[in-house]
Amino acid sequence: MDFDIVIGLEVHIQLSTDTKLFCGDSAAFGGSPNSHISPVTLALPGTLPVLNKKAVEYAVKLGLSLGCEINKHSFFDRKHYFYPDLPKGYQTSQSSNPVCLGGGIKVNVEGEEKYLAIHHIHLEEDAGKSIHDADPKYTCIDLNRAGVPLMELVTEPVLSSSAEAFAFLTELRKLVRWIEVCDGNMEEGSLRCDANVSIKPKGAVQLGTKVEVKNLNSIRNVRRAIDAEVERQVKLVTSGGAVVQETRGYDADKNITLGQREKELANDYRYLPCPDLPPFEITKEELVRVKATIPKLPQFLYDNYVNEYQLPAQDAQVLTEEKSISDFFNTVAGKNNNYKAVANWILGPVKSLLNEKSVGIEELALSPEKLSDIIDLVASGAVNFSTASGKLLPAILGNDKDVKALASELGLVQVNSESDIEVWVDEVLAKMQDKVAEYKKGKKGLIGLFVGEVKKISKGKADPKKTTDILQQKLQ
Incomplete structure (x- = not known):
């Protein structure tokens, strides 16, 4: 019996604000346990939350970058369920009026382009952390993360394979880093993913019972966990069993999912508008201001490199993986219209130097002007590529000398006689x-x-x- 796979993702994106969502406590990663706390984080009686304006701006920035509709009128809700590491006993989140609606991400999976739709993005506070291995008798609680601002991005159930989930998360992580709303560090929990997975008979209209696989901490593990859960559900159904709606964890060592608890329904959370936070308005003027802070996005630049600069798709793809690399390429290309040579140099010798020195391109002490001069020198035949990349390029790093003069001084200029x-x-x-x-x-x-x-x-x-x-x- 053949099955269709139906996947929806819930991605928690920790915002790169200095402070928490509803108070001035530090939102920085790390620190000694319970050092980034205050009466608000501890939910002491009489404390009241104050909304972090920068967190709202970041949510709007991501929403605009993804083509979402921005909810001009939005508010927060209380989501009631037991969190041992969230002192209030509820989470301040958004239910009926999330800040962003719709939108999507274009991905390329095995040469096929697909648009994966988003249902909404809402703002909420993170929970603290329960630590189970620090003491043999007790679970320890670290509240440094409690109250750190999150965006939760929820896709439509439109993904049909683990490869699509992998591509979606890869593009999303690139985007949040590109627009500088999140560092995308999954190892530190800045980006976390839950996958809702179900199967149904091929061609059937009605969706199957979904299972939520929680807290996947790498894009690779998202892919592996989905494949493992699909395999489990197929075996279960084909042997006459029934899939139960539940929350499961993923054991990466054994490559299996493990049952944790039955999944709550929406009414179990007893959502109600938060009485301590007034609704907030996002004006047209604020939308214009935030939109002006969004740089040219990877998809726009990719299309420009392929269509305007006539670069191969592979070059364009690699050049748009990191904003710093793309920015450097754009600056050099603004001075030198030999676009293919510029791409070859950045993706070849320059990237080799970055890897060798373990630095970013902004730390390399190579100006766009100097690289453009080297490219022109090679194009003129004065220095061959091998010599220029192996000797001249390393010599010019941090050097104020003229490129041609340095090449002559080093005896690198070719003899044409x-x-x-x-x-x-x-x-x-x-x-x-x-x-x-x-x-x-x-x-x-x-x-x-x-x-x-x-x-x-x-x-x-x-x-x-x-x-x-x-x-x-x-x-x-």
């Missing part, structure tokens, strides 16, 4: 008579050996093309 190259060629052929004889008998591949020898004795100065031409003439 036929008479000079001919002297080197004659020297090589004279000492390699046996190889010359082999070449003339048909081993034409030896031309590369001769060019290499000329390069060696000329200390890289001989122009490779002219060297090859002269060699071919003399070896006829």
Whole structure:
């Protein structure tokens, strides 16, 4: 029996604000346990929340970037259920009036482009952390994370494979980092994902019973957990069993999902409008202001690189993976219209240097102007690519000298004089008579050996093309 897989994702995105959602406590990751707290975080009697305006701006910024409709009039609700690490006994969240509605993300899965729709994005506070292995008898509670602002992004149930979930989360993490609302660090819990998974007979209209797999802490594990849960449900149904609506965890070591508790229904949460927080309005002027802070987005730049700059799709994809790399490329491309060469240099020698030094491009001490000058120098034939990337590029880092002057000083400028190259060629052929004889008998591949020898004795100065031409003439 064949099945359709139906997946919906709930992604918790921790906002990069300095302070918590409803008080001035630090929202920074880490710190000694219970050091980022105050009477508000502890929910002491008489304390009242005050909304963090920056958190609302960040939610609107993400919503606009995803093509969502922004709810001009929004408010917070109380969501009642037991949280041992949330002192209030309820979570301040949004139910009926989330800040963002609709929108979606375009993804590419195995060469097929697909638009994955979002249902809504709402704001809420995070819970603290229960630590079960610090004491043999007790569970310890760290409230540093309690009250940290979150956006919860809920997709429509439109994903049909773990590969689509992987692609969606990859693009979402790239986007939240790009617009600087979240660092996307899943290891620190800045981005967390729950997957709602169900199966139904192929072609059936009615959805199957969904199971929520909670707290997946890497994009890879989201993919593996979905596959494991689908496999479990298929085996269960085909053997005559029935899927129960429940919350399950994922054991990455055993690659299985484990039952935790029966899933609550919406009315179990007893939502009610929060009496301590007034509704908030998002004006047209605020929308315009926030929209002006959104940089050019990866999809826009990708299309521009492919259509305007005529770059291969693979180059455009890699250039738009990190905003700092894209920004650097854009600056160099603004000075040098040899766009393919610019891309080749950034994705080749420059990225190699970044990996070697374990730094970001903003830390490399390479100005866009210097890289553009190197590209022009290679295009003019004054320096070959190998020498420029291996010697000139490392030498120019943090160096104020003119690129051409530095190349001359280092003896990297190529010799184009036929008479000079001919002297080197004659020297090589004279000492390699046996190889010359082999070449003339048909081993034409030896031309590369001769060019290499000329390069060696000329200390890289001989122009490779002219060297090859002269060699071919003399070896006829």
